[in-house]
Amino acid sequence: MKAIVDLCVVPIGVGVSVSKYVAACQQVLEAAGLDFTLHAYGTNIEGDWDAVFAAVKKCHETVHELGAPRITTTLKVGTRTDRAQSMADKIKSVRHKLDS
Amino acid sequence: MKAIVDLCVVPIGVGVSVSKYVAACQQVLEAAGLDFTLHAYGTNIEGDWDAVFAAVKKCHETVHELGAPRITTTLKVGTRTDRAQSMADKIKSVRHKLDS
Amino acid sequence: MKAIVDLCVVPIGVGVSVSKYVAACQQVLEAAGLDFTLHAYGTNIEGDWDAVFAAVKKCHETVHELGAPRITTTLKVGTRTDRAQSMADKIKSVRHKLDS
Amino acid sequence: MKAIVDLCVVPIGVGVSVSKYVAACQQVLEAAGLDFTLHAYGTNIEGDWDAVFAAVKKCHETVHELGAPRITTTLKVGTRTDRAQSMADKIKSVRHKLDS
Numbered sequence: 204m205k206a207i208v209d210l211c212v213v214p215i216g217v218g219v220s221v222s223k224y225v226a227a228c229q230q231v232l233e234a235a236g237l238d239f240t241l242h243a244y245g246t247n248i249e250g251d252w253d254a255v256f257a258a259v260k261k262c263h264e265t266v267h268e269l270g271a272p273r274i275t276t277t278l279k280v281g282t283r284t285d286r287a288q289s290m291a292d293k294i295k296s297v298r299h300k301l302d303s
Numbered sequence: 304m305k306a307i308v309d310l311c312v313v314p315i316g317v318g319v320s321v322s323k324y325v326a327a328c329q330q331v332l333e334a335a336g337l338d339f340t341l342h343a344y345g346t347n348i349e350g351d352w353d354a355v356f357a358a359v360k361k362c363h364e365t366v367h368e369l370g371a372p373r374i375t376t377t378l379k380v381g382t383r384t385d386r387a388q389s390m391a392d393k394i395k396s397v398r399h400k401l402d403s
Numbered sequence: 404m405k406a407i408v409d410l411c412v413v414p415i416g417v418g419v420s421v422s423k424y425v426a427a428c429q430q431v432l433e434a435a436g437l438d439f440t441l442h443a444y445g446t447n448i449e450g451d452w453d454a455v456f457a458a459v460k461k462c463h464e465t466v467h468e469l470g471a472p473r474i475t476t477t478l479k480v481g482t483r484t485d486r487a488q489s490m491a492d493k494i495k496s497v498r499h500k501l502d503s
Numbered sequence: 504m505k506a507i508v509d510l511c512v513v514p515i516g517v518g519v520s521v522s523k524y525v526a527a528c529q530q531v532l533e534a535a536g537l538d539f540t541l542h543a544y545g546t547n548i549e550g551d552w553d554a555v556f557a558a559v560k561k562c563h564e565t566v567h568e569l570g571a572p573r574i575t576t577t578l579k580v581g582t583r584t585d586r587a588q589s590m591a592d593k594i595k596s597v598r599h600k601l602d603s
Contacts, residue, residue, distance in 0.1 A: 204363065209544035211509075211579060216385070219416035219473045219585055222593075226600035240542065241597060243590035244509035244579050247543040252363075256356050263304065263352075263382050272385035273419045275411075277477050277579060278378040279511060279544050282363050285316070285372035285519055290543035293522075297541060300526035309444035311409075311479060316519035319485055319573045322493075326500035340442065341497060343490035344409035344479050347443040373519045377577050379411060379444050379477060385419055390443035393422075397441060400426035404563065416585070452563075456556050463504065463552075463582050472585035478578040482563050485516070485572035 204252045207290055209279040211245035212262050214271030227269055228262040235261070240290065245277070249290045252282070304352045307390055309379040311345035312362055314371030327369055328362040335361070340390065345377070349390045352382070404452045407490055409479040411445035412462055414471030427469055428462040435461070440490065445477070449490045452482070504552045507590055509579040511545035512562055514571030527569055528562040535561070540590065545577070549590045552582070 214224045229246070232239045235258040238249040248255055259278065266274055314324045329346070332339045335358040338349040348355055359378070366374055414424045429446070432439045435458040438449040448455055459478065466474055514524045529546070532539045535558040538549040548555055559578065566574055 204360070207543060209509075209511075209542075213413060213415065213475055215413065215415065215421070216419035219583070220596075221415070222596040222600050225597045229597065229601055241594060242509075242540065242542040243507060243547040243549075243593045244581065245544075249543075252360055256360070259380075260304070260352055260356070263380070267382070267384045273383040274381065275413055276378075276380040278376075278380065279577060280359075280363070280376040280378065281374065281544065282367070283373040283519070284367045293543045294541060296520075296522040297525045297529065300522050301529055307443060309409075309411075309442075313513060313515065313575055315513065315515065315521070319483070319516035320496075321515070322496040322500050325497045329497065329501055341494060342409075342440065342442040343407060343447040343449075343493045344445075344481065349443075375513055377479060381444065383419070393443045394441060396420075396422040397425045397429065400422050401429055404560070452560055456560070459580075460504075460552055460556070463580070467582070467584045473583040474581065476578075476580040478576075478580065480559075480563070480576040480578065481574065482567070483573040484567045 204282055205287070206250065206252045206255050207281045207293070208248045208255050209245045210248055210259060211277045212266060213275050214266050215273040215275060217271045224266045224269060224271060227265050231261045231265055232258055238290070247290050304382055305387070306350065306352045306355050307381045307393070308348045308355050309345050310348055310359060311377045312366060313375050314366050315373040315375060317371045324366045324369060324371060327365050331361045331365055332358055338390070347390050404482055405487070406450065406452045406455050407481045407493070408448045408455050409445045410448055410459060411477045412466060413475050414466050415473040415475060417471045424466045424469060424471060427465050431461045431465055432458055438490070447490050504582055506550065506552045506555050507581045507593070508548045508555050509545050510548055510559060511577045512566060513575050514566050515573040515575060517571045524566045524569060524571060527565050531561045531565055532558055538590070547590050
Protein backbone atom coordinates (compact mmCIF):
# COMPACT_ATOMS: atom_id res chain seq x y z
CA MET A 204 0.00 0.00 0.00
CA LYS A 205 1.44 3.32 -1.11
CA ALA A 206 0.94 6.41 1.05
CA ILE A 207 1.35 10.15 0.67
CA VAL A 208 2.10 11.65 4.06
CA ASP A 209 2.51 15.13 5.49
CA LEU A 210 4.81 15.04 8.52
CA CYS A 211 5.36 17.78 11.08
CA VAL A 212 7.56 16.81 14.03
CA VAL A 213 7.58 19.27 16.96
CA PRO A 214 10.17 18.74 19.70
CA ILE A 215 9.05 20.06 23.12
CA GLY A 216 11.32 21.11 25.92
CA VAL A 217 14.25 22.25 23.77
CA GLY A 218 13.48 25.94 23.40
CA VAL A 219 11.89 27.85 20.57
CA SER A 220 14.24 26.87 17.74
CA VAL A 221 13.31 23.55 16.25
CA SER A 222 15.07 23.66 12.86
CA LYS A 223 17.95 21.46 14.02
CA TYR A 224 15.49 18.67 14.73
CA VAL A 225 13.59 19.16 11.50
CA ALA A 226 16.89 18.99 9.61
CA ALA A 227 17.72 15.70 11.36
CA CYS A 228 14.39 14.31 10.16
CA GLN A 229 15.19 15.36 6.60
CA GLN A 230 18.37 13.29 6.86
CA VAL A 231 16.39 10.32 8.15
CA LEU A 232 14.05 10.56 5.15
CA GLU A 233 17.00 10.92 2.78
CA ALA A 234 18.73 7.89 4.28
CA ALA A 235 15.49 5.92 3.91
CA GLY A 236 15.47 6.60 0.18
CA LEU A 237 12.03 8.20 0.28
CA ASP A 238 10.72 10.95 -1.97
CA PHE A 239 10.08 14.01 0.18
CA THR A 240 9.66 17.76 -0.09
CA LEU A 241 10.07 20.23 2.75
CA HIS A 242 7.50 23.03 3.01
CA ALA A 243 6.98 25.81 5.53
CA TYR A 244 4.89 23.71 7.93
CA GLY A 245 5.97 20.12 7.42
CA THR A 246 7.32 17.67 4.87
CA ASN A 247 5.45 15.80 2.14
CA ILE A 248 6.58 12.18 1.85
CA GLU A 249 5.67 9.58 -0.74
CA GLY A 250 6.38 5.87 -0.56
CA ASP A 251 5.38 2.44 0.55
CA TRP A 252 3.38 2.55 3.80
CA ASP A 253 5.87 0.46 5.79
CA ALA A 254 8.90 2.41 4.58
CA VAL A 255 7.27 5.76 5.32
CA PHE A 256 6.19 4.78 8.83
CA ALA A 257 9.53 3.16 9.64
CA ALA A 258 11.08 6.54 8.77
CA VAL A 259 8.54 8.43 10.90
CA LYS A 260 9.45 6.20 13.87
CA LYS A 261 13.14 6.75 13.15
CA CYS A 262 12.49 10.52 13.19
CA HIS A 263 11.02 10.27 16.69
CA GLU A 264 13.94 8.12 17.89
CA THR A 265 16.47 10.52 16.33
CA VAL A 266 14.87 13.67 17.77
CA HIS A 267 14.78 12.06 21.23
CA GLU A 268 18.46 11.06 20.86
CA LEU A 269 19.28 14.68 19.97
CA GLY A 270 17.94 15.67 23.37
CA ALA A 271 14.22 16.40 23.00
CA PRO A 272 12.43 14.85 26.00
CA ARG A 273 9.02 15.18 24.39
CA ILE A 274 7.71 15.22 20.82
CA THR A 275 4.30 15.95 19.36
CA THR A 276 3.89 15.13 15.70
CA THR A 277 1.08 15.87 13.29
CA LEU A 278 0.62 13.56 10.32
CA LYS A 279 -1.77 13.51 7.40
CA VAL A 280 -1.86 10.16 5.61
CA GLY A 281 -3.49 9.58 2.23
CA THR A 282 -4.05 6.23 0.55
CA ARG A 283 -6.17 5.31 -2.42
CA THR A 284 -7.05 2.10 -4.20
CA ASP A 285 -8.80 3.57 -7.24
CA ARG A 286 -5.65 4.76 -8.99
CA ALA A 287 -2.00 5.63 -8.53
CA GLN A 288 -1.37 9.27 -7.70
CA SER A 289 1.94 10.92 -6.90
CA MET A 290 2.58 14.10 -4.92
CA ALA A 291 3.31 15.84 -8.22
CA ASP A 292 0.02 14.57 -9.67
CA LYS A 293 -1.91 16.09 -6.77
CA ILE A 294 -0.41 19.53 -7.30
CA LYS A 295 -0.76 19.28 -11.09
CA SER A 296 -4.43 18.40 -10.76
CA VAL A 297 -5.18 21.56 -8.75
CA ARG A 298 -3.09 23.76 -11.04
CA HIS A 299 -4.88 22.35 -14.06
CA LYS A 300 -8.23 23.34 -12.54
CA LEU A 301 -6.90 26.84 -11.89
CA ASP A 302 -5.67 27.24 -15.46
CA SER A 303 -8.79 25.99 -17.16
CA MET B 304 8.77 3.36 22.61
CA LYS B 305 5.30 4.11 23.90
CA ALA B 306 3.03 6.51 21.99
CA ILE B 307 -0.19 8.37 22.61
CA VAL B 308 -1.96 8.91 19.33
CA ASP B 309 -5.05 10.75 18.15
CA LEU B 310 -6.46 9.09 15.04
CA CYS B 311 -9.09 10.47 12.66
CA VAL B 312 -9.72 8.34 9.56
CA VAL B 313 -11.82 10.00 6.82
CA PRO B 314 -13.05 7.80 3.96
CA ILE B 315 -13.55 9.74 0.70
CA GLY B 316 -15.87 8.76 -2.11
CA VAL B 317 -18.44 6.93 0.01
CA GLY B 318 -20.93 9.71 0.68
CA VAL B 319 -21.42 11.91 3.71
CA SER B 320 -21.92 9.25 6.37
CA VAL B 321 -18.65 7.90 7.65
CA SER B 322 -19.66 6.32 10.97
CA LYS B 323 -19.67 2.78 9.54
CA TYR B 324 -15.98 3.15 8.72
CA VAL B 325 -15.12 4.73 12.05
CA ALA B 326 -16.89 1.84 13.79
CA ALA B 327 -14.84 -0.65 11.79
CA CYS B 328 -11.66 1.10 12.99
CA GLN B 329 -12.85 0.83 16.59
CA GLN B 330 -13.12 -2.91 16.05
CA VAL B 331 -9.59 -3.02 14.62
CA LEU B 332 -8.27 -1.22 17.71
CA GLU B 333 -10.25 -3.54 20.01
CA ALA B 334 -8.91 -6.63 18.23
CA ALA B 335 -5.38 -5.22 18.57
CA GLY B 336 -5.79 -5.07 22.34
CA LEU B 337 -4.99 -1.37 22.47
CA ASP B 338 -6.34 1.16 24.97
CA PHE B 339 -8.48 3.65 23.08
CA THR B 340 -11.23 6.20 23.64
CA LEU B 341 -13.54 7.55 20.97
CA HIS B 342 -14.27 11.29 21.02
CA ALA B 343 -16.28 13.52 18.73
CA TYR B 344 -13.43 14.12 16.24
CA GLY B 345 -11.20 11.08 16.46
CA THR B 346 -9.94 8.38 18.77
CA ASN B 347 -7.22 8.56 21.41
CA ILE B 348 -4.99 5.48 21.40
CA GLU B 349 -2.26 4.47 23.81
CA GLY B 350 0.27 1.71 23.34
CA ASP B 351 3.58 0.55 22.03
CA TRP B 352 4.56 2.44 18.87
CA ASP B 353 4.67 -0.65 16.65
CA ALA B 354 1.35 -2.00 17.89
CA VAL B 355 -0.38 1.37 17.44
CA PHE B 356 0.91 1.90 13.91
CA ALA B 357 0.18 -1.69 12.88
CA ALA B 358 -3.42 -0.97 13.93
CA VAL B 359 -3.49 2.34 12.03
CA LYS B 360 -2.36 0.49 8.88
CA LYS B 361 -4.98 -2.19 9.49
CA CYS B 362 -7.61 0.58 9.76
CA HIS B 363 -6.66 1.87 6.30
CA GLU B 364 -6.74 -1.65 4.86
CA THR B 365 -10.11 -2.37 6.48
CA VAL B 366 -11.72 0.88 5.34
CA HIS B 367 -10.52 0.25 1.78
CA GLU B 368 -11.90 -3.31 1.95
CA LEU B 369 -15.25 -1.88 3.06
CA GLY B 370 -15.37 0.04 -0.21
CA ALA B 371 -13.72 3.41 0.35
CA PRO B 372 -11.51 4.13 -2.68
CA ARG B 373 -9.67 6.96 -0.92
CA ILE B 374 -8.79 7.77 2.68
CA THR B 375 -7.28 10.82 4.31
CA THR B 376 -6.25 10.39 7.92
CA THR B 377 -5.08 12.91 10.47
CA LEU B 378 -2.85 11.70 13.28
CA LYS B 379 -1.26 13.35 16.27
CA VAL B 380 1.52 11.31 17.82
CA GLY B 381 3.09 12.02 21.20
CA THR B 382 6.18 10.35 22.65
CA ARG B 383 8.28 11.28 25.64
CA THR B 384 11.44 9.95 27.20
CA ASP B 385 11.43 12.00 30.41
CA ARG B 386 8.66 10.08 32.11
CA ALA B 387 5.76 7.69 31.59
CA GLN B 388 2.44 9.43 30.99
CA SER B 389 -0.89 7.80 30.20
CA MET B 390 -3.89 9.33 28.43
CA ALA B 391 -5.61 9.53 31.82
CA ASP B 392 -2.56 11.32 33.30
CA LYS B 393 -2.74 13.99 30.59
CA ILE B 394 -6.36 14.79 31.33
CA LYS B 395 -5.82 14.64 35.10
CA SER B 396 -2.93 17.07 34.82
CA VAL B 397 -5.09 19.69 33.08
CA ARG B 398 -8.02 19.16 35.44
CA HIS B 399 -5.69 19.54 38.43
CA LYS B 400 -4.56 22.94 37.11
CA LEU B 401 -8.18 23.98 36.66
CA ASP B 402 -9.11 22.97 40.20
CA SER B 403 -6.16 24.60 41.93
CA MET C 404 -22.39 28.36 10.06
CA LYS C 405 -21.94 25.90 12.89
CA ALA C 406 -18.62 24.11 13.35
CA ILE C 407 -17.32 21.16 15.32
CA VAL C 408 -13.65 21.69 16.04
CA ASP C 409 -10.84 19.69 17.61
CA LEU C 410 -8.24 22.02 19.10
CA CYS C 411 -4.75 21.13 20.30
CA VAL C 412 -2.60 24.10 21.36
CA VAL C 413 1.10 23.35 21.92
CA PRO C 414 3.23 26.06 23.55
CA ILE C 415 6.90 25.91 22.51
CA GLY C 416 9.81 27.24 24.53
CA VAL C 417 8.28 26.73 27.97
CA GLY C 418 9.63 23.31 28.86
CA VAL C 419 7.98 19.90 28.72
CA SER C 420 4.93 20.56 30.87
CA VAL C 421 2.14 22.19 28.92
CA SER C 422 -0.90 21.47 31.12
CA LYS C 423 -0.93 24.99 32.60
CA TYR C 424 -1.45 26.41 29.12
CA VAL C 425 -4.06 23.85 28.16
CA ALA C 426 -5.94 24.67 31.37
CA ALA C 427 -5.87 28.39 30.47
CA CYS C 428 -7.43 27.53 27.10
CA GLN C 429 -10.18 25.57 28.84
CA GLN C 430 -10.97 28.73 30.81
CA VAL C 431 -11.07 30.76 27.59
CA LEU C 432 -13.56 28.30 26.09
CA GLU C 433 -15.62 28.33 29.30
CA ALA C 434 -15.69 32.13 29.34
CA ALA C 435 -16.79 32.12 25.70
CA GLY C 436 -19.82 30.03 26.58
CA LEU C 437 -18.90 27.28 24.15
CA ASP C 438 -19.64 23.57 24.49
CA PHE C 439 -16.36 21.74 24.80
CA THR C 440 -14.92 18.44 26.02
CA LEU C 441 -11.29 17.83 26.91
CA HIS C 442 -9.74 14.57 25.73
CA ALA C 443 -6.23 13.17 26.00
CA TYR C 444 -4.93 14.90 22.85
CA GLY C 445 -7.02 18.04 22.42
CA THR C 446 -10.42 19.53 23.06
CA ASN C 447 -13.64 19.09 21.07
CA ILE C 448 -15.55 22.33 20.64
CA GLU C 449 -18.99 22.94 19.19
CA GLY C 450 -20.49 26.28 18.29
CA ASP C 451 -20.98 29.03 15.78
CA TRP C 452 -17.95 29.39 13.48
CA ASP C 453 -17.18 32.98 14.52
CA ALA C 454 -17.52 32.26 18.25
CA VAL C 455 -15.31 29.19 18.02
CA PHE C 456 -12.56 30.94 16.07
CA ALA C 457 -12.67 34.04 18.27
CA ALA C 458 -12.00 31.67 21.18
CA VAL C 459 -9.17 29.93 19.33
CA LYS C 460 -7.53 33.31 18.73
CA LYS C 461 -8.06 34.23 22.38
CA CYS C 462 -6.34 30.95 23.35
CA HIS C 463 -3.24 31.94 21.34
CA GLU C 464 -3.24 35.42 22.88
CA THR C 465 -3.66 34.00 26.38
CA VAL C 466 -0.92 31.38 26.01
CA HIS C 467 1.48 34.04 24.69
CA GLU C 468 0.56 36.30 27.64
CA LEU C 469 1.34 33.43 30.00
CA GLY C 470 4.87 33.45 28.63
CA ALA C 471 5.00 31.09 25.68
CA PRO C 472 7.05 32.73 22.92
CA ARG C 473 5.88 30.29 20.27
CA ILE C 474 2.76 28.22 19.71
CA THR C 475 1.90 25.52 17.21
CA THR C 476 -1.73 24.49 17.13
CA THR C 477 -3.46 21.68 15.32
CA LEU C 478 -7.14 22.08 14.45
CA LYS C 479 -9.69 19.88 12.77
CA VAL C 480 -12.77 21.75 11.62
CA GLY C 481 -15.99 20.11 10.50
CA THR C 482 -18.96 21.83 8.89
CA ARG C 483 -21.97 20.39 7.12
CA THR C 484 -24.94 21.81 5.31
CA ASP C 485 -26.96 18.62 4.84
CA ARG C 486 -28.11 18.35 8.44
CA ALA C 487 -27.44 19.48 12.00
CA GLN C 488 -25.10 17.19 13.92
CA SER C 489 -23.77 17.68 17.45
CA MET C 490 -20.60 16.25 18.98
CA ALA C 491 -22.81 13.83 20.92
CA ASP C 492 -24.55 12.78 17.68
CA LYS C 493 -21.21 11.89 16.09
CA ILE C 494 -20.23 9.60 18.96
CA LYS C 495 -23.73 8.10 19.18
CA SER C 496 -23.67 7.32 15.47
CA VAL C 497 -20.46 5.29 15.76
CA ARG C 498 -21.60 3.52 18.92
CA HIS C 499 -24.88 2.60 17.24
CA LYS C 500 -22.96 0.93 14.40
CA LEU C 501 -20.86 -0.97 16.92
CA ASP C 502 -23.92 -2.22 18.80
CA SER C 503 -25.88 -3.33 15.76
CA MET D 504 -0.93 38.88 15.46
CA LYS D 505 0.67 37.25 12.45
CA ALA D 506 0.10 33.58 11.74
CA ILE D 507 1.61 30.92 9.52
CA VAL D 508 -1.03 28.35 8.70
CA ASP D 509 -1.17 25.03 6.90
CA LEU D 510 -4.64 24.44 5.48
CA CYS D 511 -6.07 21.21 4.09
CA VAL D 512 -9.76 21.34 3.16
CA VAL D 513 -11.40 17.98 2.41
CA PRO D 514 -14.90 18.00 0.90
CA ILE D 515 -16.94 14.89 1.80
CA GLY D 516 -19.81 13.50 -0.21
CA VAL D 517 -18.63 14.68 -3.63
CA GLY D 518 -16.72 11.61 -4.80
CA VAL D 519 -13.00 10.91 -4.86
CA SER D 520 -11.79 13.88 -6.85
CA VAL D 521 -11.34 16.95 -4.68
CA SER D 522 -9.04 19.12 -6.80
CA LYS D 523 -11.88 21.36 -8.03
CA TYR D 524 -12.59 22.36 -4.44
CA VAL D 525 -8.94 22.85 -3.59
CA ALA D 526 -8.60 25.07 -6.64
CA ALA D 527 -11.56 27.16 -5.48
CA CYS D 528 -9.82 27.66 -2.13
CA GLN D 529 -6.69 28.82 -3.92
CA GLN D 530 -8.80 31.48 -5.60
CA VAL D 531 -10.24 32.53 -2.25
CA LEU D 532 -6.74 32.95 -0.84
CA GLU D 533 -5.64 34.85 -3.95
CA ALA D 534 -8.65 37.18 -3.72
CA ALA D 535 -7.85 37.78 -0.04
CA GLY D 536 -4.39 39.04 -0.97
CA LEU D 537 -2.65 36.48 1.23
CA ASP D 538 0.75 34.89 0.64
CA PHE D 539 0.22 31.20 0.07
CA THR D 540 1.96 28.17 -1.43
CA LEU D 541 0.25 24.98 -2.50
CA HIS D 542 1.97 21.70 -1.62
CA ALA D 543 0.98 18.08 -2.12
CA TYR D 544 -1.06 17.84 1.09
CA GLY D 545 -2.30 21.34 1.82
CA THR D 546 -1.48 25.00 1.43
CA ASN D 547 0.87 27.16 3.50
CA ILE D 548 -0.57 30.60 4.23
CA GLU D 549 1.04 33.59 5.86
CA GLY D 550 -0.71 36.72 7.06
CA ASP D 551 -2.50 38.58 9.79
CA TRP D 552 -4.52 36.20 11.98
CA ASP D 553 -7.89 37.79 11.17
CA ALA D 554 -7.27 37.92 7.42
CA VAL D 555 -6.11 34.29 7.33
CA PHE D 556 -9.09 32.98 9.30
CA ALA D 557 -11.58 35.08 7.35
CA ALA D 558 -10.20 33.36 4.25
CA VAL D 559 -10.44 29.92 5.86
CA LYS D 560 -14.10 30.58 6.65
CA LYS D 561 -14.64 31.80 3.09
CA CYS D 562 -13.09 28.55 1.83
CA HIS D 563 -15.65 26.52 3.78
CA GLU D 564 -18.50 28.70 2.51
CA THR D 565 -17.24 28.43 -1.07
CA VAL D 566 -16.77 24.66 -0.99
CA HIS D 567 -20.28 24.23 0.42
CA GLU D 568 -21.65 26.51 -2.31
CA LEU D 569 -19.90 24.36 -4.91
CA GLY D 570 -21.99 21.45 -3.68
CA ALA D 571 -20.06 19.72 -0.89
CA PRO D 572 -22.51 18.86 1.89
CA ARG D 573 -19.77 18.16 4.41
CA ILE D 574 -16.21 19.37 4.92
CA THR D 575 -13.44 18.28 7.24
CA THR D 576 -10.44 20.57 7.39
CA THR D 577 -7.09 20.14 9.04
CA LEU D 578 -5.18 23.26 10.07
CA LYS D 579 -1.84 23.86 11.68
CA VAL D 580 -1.44 27.37 13.08
CA GLY D 581 1.84 28.88 14.20
CA THR D 582 2.29 32.17 16.04
CA ARG D 583 5.32 33.59 17.80
CA THR D 584 6.02 36.69 19.82
CA ASP D 585 9.79 36.37 20.12
CA ARG D 586 10.57 37.38 16.55
CA ALA D 587 9.14 37.78 13.08
CA GLN D 588 9.50 34.70 10.90
CA SER D 589 8.18 34.19 7.39
CA MET D 590 7.38 30.90 5.62
CA ALA D 591 10.57 31.37 3.61
CA ASP D 592 12.57 31.91 6.81
CA LYS D 593 11.34 28.60 8.21
CA ILE D 594 12.49 26.65 5.17
CA LYS D 595 15.77 28.56 4.96
CA SER D 596 16.50 27.79 8.59
CA VAL D 597 16.19 24.04 8.05
CA ARG D 598 18.19 24.13 4.80
CA HIS D 599 20.93 26.07 6.53
CA LYS D 600 21.23 23.36 9.18
CA LEU D 601 21.41 20.72 6.44
CA ASP D 602 24.16 22.54 4.59
CA SER D 603 26.34 23.26 7.61
